[in-house]
Amino acid sequence: MDLMGNVLIIDGDEARRQQLETILSFMGCQWQSGAEEDCLAYLDAPNQVSAVLLGDLASTTEAALLAQFARVPFISCQPGEPSQRNLIGILEPPYSYEQLTRLLHFCQSFNAMHPALQGSEHSQTLLRLLVGKGNAIQSVRLLIEQVASKDANVLILGESGTGKEVVARAIHELSPRAAGPFVPVNCGAIPGELLESELFGHEKGAFTGAITARRGRFELAEGGTLFLDEIGDMPMPMQVKLLRVLQERLFERVGGSRPIKADVRIIAATHRDLEQMIIAQTFREDLYYRLNVFPIETPPLRxxxxxxxxxxxxxxxxxxxxxxxxxxxxxxxxxxxxxxxxxxxxxxxxxxxxxxxxxxxxxxxxxxxxxxxxxYGEDVWLEEGPVTELAERDALIQVLSEEFEQGEEPLADPFSQVLPEEGVNLKELLSDLEVGLIRQALEMQDGVVARAADMLGMRRTTLVEKMKKYGMAARDM
Missing domain, CATH: 1.10.8.60 (Helicase, Ruva Protein; domain 3)
Incomplete structure (x- = not known):
C-alpha cells in the first residue's frame, strides 16, 4: 500500500524508532530515520519528504521545526494537542498499523491541498481548461478576474462535468490567498453524520473511534480557500452549522468548546437548482443568500x-x-x-x-x-462506404446476370467483360441501380424504411442519407 512517497522518522529513542520502521515496512512505505542532527538534510531537500514522525524532541525544538517547514505535514509521538496547522495529529502508544495508517492518510490529504506540493504545471493545466472563444466562456473568465482579488463568497452553478472545480481553483490561483491551501470537500460524497467532523475536526474522545484529536477542513484551509462542492447535497442540520460559521467566522471542533477563528474564503458549487430546493424546504434560504454573493454559471459543453x-x-x-x-x-x-x-x-x-x-x-x-x-451525419455514410460498395457490386452482378436468362450462360463474373469501345458512365449506372434497388426494397417492405434498410444490409441512417441524396421519400414507391 503506497500511502506516502517517503516518511522521515526523527527520534533519538532507538527502540521506538525500530518499532515505527517495522510498521512502515509492513505498510509498504519508504522511510528514512535517525536522530535530529542526521535528518535535517532530508527536510532541506524540496519535495523529498512526504511526512515526518517526531519522537522525543523538546517542545521548543518541535515548534521550531514545525514553523521552519510549514509546508511539510508532521506527526508527533509526544502527548499534547496539535498547535500548528502542519501538525496533523498525535501518535499514541501502543503504536498500531491502523492508527498510523489513518494519520498518514491525513498527511496525504494535507499534501494534496497545499499549493507548494501541487505541481505548478497542474495548476496551469486547470487554468488552461477554461480555453474558448465563445461569449459564454469569455464571460466566465471575466467574472473570475473580477472576483478573484476580493474575499467575497462565490457560488458556482452548472451541470455536472462543466468544470466548476476548475473555476474555483482559477479564482484561488488568481487571488491574494494563492499562497495558502486550496481545500476541496465534496459534500455529497461524505455521509451526513461524518460531515461535521470532516469540516470542523474533532477532539480526542468526541465519539467512538476518536482516539486522537484531528483538524477539520476549515483549519486545514486556514489562510486559503475552502471549496464546498455539491453544496446542494448538504443535510439540513449541517446547513445550520455552516451558516453560523459564515456569519460569525468562528467554529468549534466536535466535542470541543474552544472557538476557533475561520480565516478562509468560501467557494461553493452545485448542479442543483437551489431556488427550487428553497421552495421545497430542502435548502435554507438564509444560507443561499450568504453563499450567493457572487454567482458564476458554467456553460454546458453543448x-x-x-x-x-x-x-x-x-x-x-x-x-x-x-x-x-x-x-x-x-x-x-x-x-x-x-x-x-x-x-x-x-x-x-x-x-x-x-x-x-x-x-x-x-x-x-x-x-x-x-x-x-x-x-454523426454524412460521416456515418462515408464510414460504411466500403461495405455498401460490396453490396452494390453483388447486386449489380445479379442484375447483369439476368440478361442471360434467355438461354445464354451467365458469366461467372460480369465485371470481367470487356468494356464497349464507347465506354460507360459508371457513376450514372451505379446511381440508377441504387435508386432502383432502394425503390424495390421500399415496395417490398410497404415503405417501412427500417425494414428496407435491413433488406439492403445497411443502417437505417445510411438509407435515409441515400434517400435524401436522390431526393426520394418513402412514398416514392
Missing part, C-alpha cells in the same frame, strides 16, 4: 461546441503526457464530435480522449474510430 477543438488540444496535452502517446483527429472526426450533445460535458470529453489514447496511441483518429454514439 452550448460551446466551437470550443471543442481547443479543449481537445488541452486534454490531449494533459492525457498524452500521462500515457506517453499522441493523438490527432481528422476534420471529419472533429465535426462529428462537435455535433454531439455531451450530457457529461467536459468530463465526458476528457474520458473520451483518454479512452482513444489507450485504443489508438500515436495514430490519427477518423470517424470510424470513434465510439458509435459519437458518429
Amino acid at each position: 452550448e460551446r461546441a466551437d470550443d471543442i477543438p481547443l479543449l481537445l488540444q488541452e486534454l490531449l496535452n494533459r492525457h498524452g503526457a500521462e500515457h506517453k502517446a499522441w493523438l490527432r483527429f481528422t476534420q471529419r472526426a472533429l465535426e462529428s464530435l462537435m455535433q454531439h450533445r455531451w450530457p457529461g460535458n467536459v468530463r465526458e470529453l476528457s474520458n473520451l480522449v483518454e479512452r482513444l489514447l489507450i485504443l489508438f496511441p500515436n495514430r490519427i483518429v477518423d470517424v470510424k474510430d470513434l465510439p458509435s454514439k459519437y458518429r
